[in-house]
Amino acid sequence: MAERAKGGARLLVVVYAIFAIGATARSVVQLSTRFDEAPLAYGLSAIAAVVYIVAAFALARADRTSRRVARAALTFELAGVVIVGTASLLVADAFPRATVWSSFGSGYLFIPLALPIIGLWWLRRSSPANGT
Numbered sequence: 001m002a003e004r005a006k007g008g009a010r011l012l013v014v015v016y017a018i019f020a021i022g023a024t025a026r027s028v029v030q031l032s033t034r035f036d037e038a039p040l041a042y043g044l045s046a047i048a049a050v051v052y053i054v055a056a057f058a059l060a061r062a063d064r065t066s067r068r069v070a071r072a073a074l075t076f077e078l079a080g081v082v083i084v085g086t087a088s089l090l091v092a093d094a095f096p097r098a099t100v101w102s103s104f105g106s107g108y109l110f111i112p113l114a115l116p117i118i119g120l121w122w123l124r125r126s127s128p129a130n131g132t
Contacts, residue, residue, distance in 0.1 A: 009059055009126065012119055016056035019115070023049035023100050030097075038097035044084055048100040048112075051077045059119065071123055078116035081105060085113070 027046040035042055051073055058070035085104035088095045098107055105112030 008122060009062065012115075012122060013056055013060045015111075015115060016052055016059060016119075019100070019112075020049060020052035020056050023052050026100075034097075038095070041095050041097045041099045041102070044080075044099040044101065048077075048080065051080065055119065067123060067127070071120065074116040074119040074123070077112075078120070081113050081116065 023045060027042060027049045030038075030042040030045060055070055055073040055077065058066045058073055060066075081101045081104060084099060084101035088099070088102040095102055100108060100112050104110060105114075
């Protein structure tokens, strides 16, 4: 049986689960009712939702493979926040509607920017001595 997240990792799992639910609901509504208004932004919201789901499940399971999946998801998320955040500021016309990652997550109190950094720090800090 796989290990489960303990301690501080549980808080990360809860926050990722909340973001997964919120981003998924938001993207489903956006894609199904207003896709033509901002296809890039709404598509990116859907990608963010998938990343949050993967991260939540991977962080919840603390086995070696799940830690690797979590690390990859969090790295992808951080890159997404930085790239989309920068693009949304430099090429604002391409983002007529906000995404979770627009302006580095400013609409969400910058939690989308801080969350992967905290998660990666946690994974590194809690990594077993065997280098997972």
